[in-house]
Amino acid sequence: MSSPLIQTRGLQTGYQTGDTTTVTTRGPLSLEVRRGQLVCLLGPNGAGKSTLLRTIAGLHPPLKGNVEINGRDIRLHSPIQRARTVSLVLTERVSTHHLDVYSLVALGRYPWSGWLGGLDSTDRAAIELAIDAAGIRSFLDRKIITLSDGEHQKVMLARALAQDTPLLMLDEPTAHLDLPSRIHLMRLLHKLAGQTGKGVLLSTHELELALQVADEVWLLQDSTTFHHGAPEDLVLTGAFEAAFAHEDIRFDKHTGTFAIEHEHRRPVAFSGEGLAAQWTLRALRREGYFISDDAPCSIRIGHDGGWTITREGRSNSFSDISSLLQALGKSD
Amino acid sequence: MPGFFSKVRLAGLLLLLFLAFLLDISLGPVKIPLREVLHILFSSPSADSSWTFIVGKIRIPKALTAVLAGCGLSVSGLQMQTLFRNPLADPSVLGITAGAGLGVAMVMLAGGNMATLFAIRELGLSGSLLITIAACLGAGLVMILVLILSSRLRDNVLMLIIGIMIGSITISITSIWQYFSSPEQVKDYLLWTFGSLGGVTGGQLLILGTVIALGLIMAWLSSKMLDALLLGENYARSMGLDPRKARLVIICSSSLLAGSITAFCGPIGFVGIAVPHITRQIFRSSDHRVLVPGCCLTGALLLLLCDTLSQLPGSPTVLPINVITALAGAPVVIALLLRQKNINAY
Numbered sequence: 001m002s003s004p005l006i007q008t009r010g011l012q013t014g015y016q017t018g019d020t021t022t023v024t025t026r027g028p029l030s031l032e033v034r035r036g037q038l039v040c041l042l043g044p045n046g047a048g049k050s051t052l053l054r055t056i057a058g059l060h061p062p063l064k065g066n067v068e069i070n071g072r073d074i075r076l077h078s079p080i081q082r083a084r085t086v087s088l089v090l091t092e093r094v095s096t097h098h099l100d101v102y103s104l105v106a107l108g109r110y111p112w113s114g115w116l117g118g119l120d121s122t123d124r125a126a127i128e129l130a131i132d133a134a135g136i137r138s139f140l141d142r143k144i145i146t147l148s149d150g151e152h153q154k155v156m157l158a159r160a161l162a163q164d165t166p167l168l169m170l171d172e173p174t175a176h177l178d179l180p181s182r183i184h185l186m187r188l189l190h191k192l193a194g195q196t197g198k199g200v201l202l203s204t205h206e207l208e209l210a211l212q213v214a215d216e217v218w219l220l221q222d223s224t225t226f227h228h229g230a231p232e233d234l235v236l237t238g239a240f241e242a243a244f245a246h247e248d249i250r251f252d253k254h255t256g257t258f259a260i261e262h263e264h265r266r267p268v269a270f271s272g273e274g275l276a277a278q279w280t281l282r283a284l285r286r287e288g289y290f291i292s293d294d295a296p297c298s299i300r301i302g303h304d305g306g307w308t309i310t311r312e313g314r315s316n317s318f319s320d321i322s323s324l325l326q327a328l329g330k331s332d
Numbered sequence: 333m334p335g336f337f338s339k340v341r342l343a344g345l346l347l348l349l350f351l352a353f354l355l356d357i358s359l360g361p362v363k364i365p366l367r368e369v370l371h372i373l374f375s376s377p378s379a380d381s382s383w384t385f386i387v388g389k390i391r392i393p394k395a396l397t398a399v400l401a402g403c404g405l406s407v408s409g410l411q412m413q414t415l416f417r418n419p420l421a422d423p424s425v426l427g428i429t430a431g432a433g434l435g436v437a438m439v440m441l442a443g444g445n446m447a448t449l450f451a452i453r454e455l456g457l458s459g460s461l462l463i464t465i466a467a468c469l470g471a472g473l474v475m476i477l478v479l480i481l482s483s484r485l486r487d488n489v490l491m492l493i494i495g496i497m498i499g500s501i502t503i504s505i506t507s508i509w510q511y512f513s514s515p516e517q518v519k520d521y522l523l524w525t526f527g528s529l530g531g532v533t534g535g536q537l538l539i540l541g542t543v544i545a546l547g548l549i550m551a552w553l554s555s556k557m558l559d560a561l562l563l564g565e566n567y568a569r570s571m572g573l574d575p576r577k578a579r580l581v582i583i584c585s586s587s588l589l590a591g592s593i594t595a596f597c598g599p600i601g602f603v604g605i606a607v608p609h610i611t612r613q614i615f616r617s618s619d620h621r622v623l624v625p626g627c628c629l630t631g632a633l634l635l636l637l638c639d640t641l642s643q644l645p646g647s648p649t650v651l652p653i654n655v656i657t658a659l660a661g662a663p664v665v666i667a668l669l670l671r672q673k674n675i676n677a678y
Contacts, residue, residue, distance in 0.1 A: 059569055083572030090570075096562045099618040110560055111572035116621060117556035163571065 004032035005167045005199045006056065006074075006086070010065030013048060013055045021063065024048030026224050028065055033167060033199040038190055040210035040231075041203040043220030044244060049203040050091075052220065053171050056201070058082050083111035087163035089156045089170040095145055101155050102140045105130060108162030127162045133192065134158035149176040153185065161192075168192070170202040174209070182206060186213050207244070211235070211256045219243050262288035268328070269293050272301030280307070283321050287328070299324070338615055338622045345614075345629035349399075352636040356398065357391040359640055361648040389533065397532045397540070398639045399632040401597050404544045404589035406611070406631025407551045407624055409604030411586045414558045414620070415579065416492045422605035423590035425492060426478050426583065427499030428471050430506070432594035433525065435470020436463055437506040440521045463524070464536065464595050471591030474498060478587065482579050488565060491579065526652030527598035529639055536596060543592040548628065550585030555620035557581065562618055600635075602657040606665045607631040613668045634661060 010028035014021060025048045033039050043049050054060040056067050058074040067074040069085050077085070087108070094104065108130065109123045119127075131137050134154045139147070147155065153173060160168055170189070174182040186206070190213040193200045204210055210217060211231045219227040219234055221243040227234055234240050241251040250259050268289045272280065280301065281291070297311045307318045309327060318324040358369040364383050372387040405423055412421035423429060439462060478495060485491050510518050532540055557578040560568040569575055593600065611626040612618070638656040 057570065059566060079569065079574045080572040083570065086570070088567070088570035090566055092564055092566065094563050094567070096618050098612055098616050099562060103619060104563070107559060107563065107571065110556070113556070115556065116553070117559060 003071075004034050006067065006069055007032035008056065008065060008067050011055070011062055011067065012064035013051050013060070014063045015051065015060070016063075023063060023223055024051045025220065025226065027226070029226060031218065031228060033201050035166065035199055036193050036197045037199050037215045038193040038213060039199070039201045039216045039218060040214040041201065041218045041220065042205075042207060042210055042243070043203075044222075045205075047220040047222055049220055050171055053169060053201070053203050057086050057088055057169050059088075080111045083163065083165070085165050086167045086169060087160035087165040089153075089160050089168075089173055091171050091175060093149075093152060094156070097143070097145060099144045100140070101136060101142050101144065101147070102127075102131075104144055104155060105136075105158045105162050108159040108164075111163065126164050130158045130161035130164075133161055134188070150178065150181045153177060153181075157185075157188075166197075167199045167201070170200070172203050172205065174204055174206050182209060186210075189213070207240070208257055259285065265290045267292035267295035269295040269298035270300075271298070274301075276301055276305065280321060280324075283325060287325055289328075297328070299328075338617060338619075338626070341615055342622075342625060342629065345626070345633060349629055349633045349636070352633050352640070353395055353399070356395045356636045356640045357387060360386070360391060360643050361650065362386055390530070393533045393537050394530050394639065395636060396537060397529045397597065398635040400540055400544045401529065401593045401600055402603060402607075402631035402633070402635035403628040404547060404593045404631075405600060405604040406607035406627040406634075407548060408586040408589040409606075410608040410611070410620070410623055410627045411551060411554070411558065411582050412604075413608050414561055415582050415586075416488055417561070417564070418492065419609070420605065421492070423586065424499065424599070424601075424604070426495040426587060426590075427474050427497075427502055428478070428587045428591045429594045429599050430499040430502035431474030432467040432471040432591060433599060434474075434502045434506050435466040435468070435595075436524055437509045437521055438470070439463055439466040440517055440524070461536070467595035468591070470502075471587070471595055474502060475583075475587040475591055479580065479583060482583055483576055486575075488575075488579065523652075524598050525654075527600040527654040529597055529635075529653055532596050540592055540596050543588055547585045547588035547592070548624075550581060550588070552621075552624050554578070554581050554585060555624055558620040559618070597653075599654070600657060601654055602661050603631055603635060606661045607634060609665055610634075610668060613671075 008029050008031045010030065011025075012023060012027040012029070013025045014023040016022075041049050041053065051060060055062050058067065058077075061075070069077060069082070074082060106119060106123075106127055109119060109126065110117070112126075113119055113123055131140065134157045136151070136154050136158050139151060144152070144155070153176070157170070157173070160170075173185055173189075177185065186209050189200050189202065192198055193215075214231050216228060217231045217234055219239055221227070221239075225243075227237075227239040227243075235253055235256060241253070244251060244258070248260060251257075252259055266289050268284060268291065270281065270284070270291050280299070284291070284299075297309065300308045300310065302308060307321070307324045309316050309318070309324065316327060318327060354366075354369070357373065358364065358366045364387065368380070368383055369387055372384055373392070408423040409421070412423060412425055413419060415421075416425070477498065481494055482491055485494070510521065513521075557568075557573055560571055560573045561578065563571075565575055568578075590604070607627055607630050608623070611623055611630045614630065615622050615626050617623065635653075635657070638653060638660055641660060642651045642653050642656045644651065
């Protein structure tokens with residue numbers, strides 16, 4: 001195994017305002033990110049994800065313990081050395097008038113370029129590479145303020161890639177993105193980690209996506225509870241379920257998905273097979289039914305594709321799920 | 333480095349600047365033919381020795397002062413707007429200008445100190461070396477205070493608020509002095525606050541030129557940091573910017589520029605806030621390696637034109653420069669800003 005890119009020793013994070021100290025993560029945390037690894041930092045809102053991320057990036061001082069790059073405390077590195085090791089994508093939007101996409105990506109070369117910001121051929125090559133990796137070549141001339149959230153996120157990613165650091169950290173990169181963009185971004189980061197050997201650490205709310213791409217998950221439940229390990233292990237130990245425990249939500253260990261829990265569940269009997277059966281079950285679950293063989297009402301999917309409700313000896317047929325649910329609702 | 337588009341515009345501005353310079357030195361209360369002015373400009377004395385004196389000793393130094401003040405105030409304003417990410421910031425936000433005013437007030441309103449008053453009356457208001465020294469001291473003291481505070485702060489927004497507070501305190505002290513002074517003394521002080529480009533000659537011009545050059549070089553060297561600061565302090569730090577060092581360099585150069593100009597010319601308003609906006613519109617760029625020279629040229633051009641206007645061509649009256657800068661400049665800025673959709677995104 002390669003040596004870690006970054007590691008924390010006995011880390012406790014939080015912030016100090018005057019005489020008050022607010023601990024966001026009690027720790028002590030001993031964590032590490034290695035080359036080629038994609039680590040997802042998960043946790044509910046307000047659990048301290050951003051503070052932890054900013055502390056690891058060296059933007060925020062730890063309360064206790066330290067963060068080390070190449071075995072040396074991050075605070076002992078010069079700002080330039082640090083910027084050559086860790087690049088960041090933050091949640092804030094850049095809204096500078098007249099700043100175009102290429103110039104912004106080029107700013108990523110800050111820790112490498114000359115002292116007036118002049119770019120040499122190495123810098124230009126790195127910028128080109130970053131532009132292609134993030135897939136933003138089609139709007140290089142646009143001004144930053146005209147970009148959509150998704151485009152903006154890609155541009156900020158390209159800027160971080162141009163910084164050419166072994167470690168890439170992203171704070172909620174999938175926020176504000178639509179589903180295809182979220183999946184695209186996660187796949188891109190997964191690919192980057194695998195192909196370029198970069199270490200990627202990102203915080204996200206996308207549990208289901210994280211389960212599919214993360215090599216390791218850091219699960220921040222609250223200020224005192226922290227789990228880390230392979231995502232599958234965390235599912236099996238129940239850590240996942242505990243972290244997001246809520247009366248309205250249930251984590252399905254079999255599918256790795258969350259389901260909305262209903263307060264009053266009603267029984268219904270069901271028989272049927274195939275894809276139609278699967279989606280009918282989903283619809284029933286959504287409406288708050290659970291399957292029970294001795295329910296007074298039963299649903300059957302016929303071979304011809306229609307749905308039949310049988311209740312107290314009387315049967316009604318329906319041609320789609322929508323009308324089926326309507327009829328069920330009325331009869332309750 | 334500046335692209336082709338920017339280079340053409342820089343060259344165009346340079347040409348306009350040269351023309352404005354000629355216009356400024358050929359107009360004035362005394363009519364002098366343009367041929368004679370050109371003659372004197374290229375160092376051959378005119379037949380009329382009073383013309384040589386007027387052009388060589390009054391008009392050229394005044395135009396040069398306008399160029400220096402235009403460059404310095406505009407670049408200082410640009411730096412403040414970027415550092416504080418605030419489109420309303422200008423050279424006065426750090427209180428340096430107010431500090432210079434306090435220095436001047438201390439000398440002028442020193443409570444009937446006859447020697448001081450004699451010196452002012454005798455040497456003329458703006459030409460008084462004493463006043464310049466007092467203003468330098470006032471600006472310098474506030475600048476040192478601001479620099480000490482800036483090295484202790486983490487946040488640029490706090491720095492902005494503290495700078496404005498220091499300015500307010502300084503203005504209050506000046507007001508107390510005014511309150512207890514005689515109307516004549518207050519009028520003298522008031523005249524100083526109108527600003528004046530005249531009266532900076534010879535050795536003083538050399539000193540002003542050297543300080544401005546120093547400030548501009550520092551500003552040019554800080555352009556990479558200013559570019560990074562456009563993305564906000566967090567991103568700037570993540571890219572390797574040392575926020576305290578950046579703040580120190582930027583504030584140092586900005587106060588040298590604003591402080592020295594206020595000391596020699598009085599508080600010239602408006603240029604520092606308006607020119608950066610005009611320059612961004614002209615170059616459609618946020619690259620400070622373009623904007624710093626761009627602000628220099630635009631600022632110098634604007635102040636030369638204002639100076640030409642202030643002499644009210646064709647009349648012997650000369651209006652204070654401060655009156656003209658805002659009167660002529662503000663409509664330009666309003667027109668430019670109305671053309672852009674998002675005024676808040678500077």
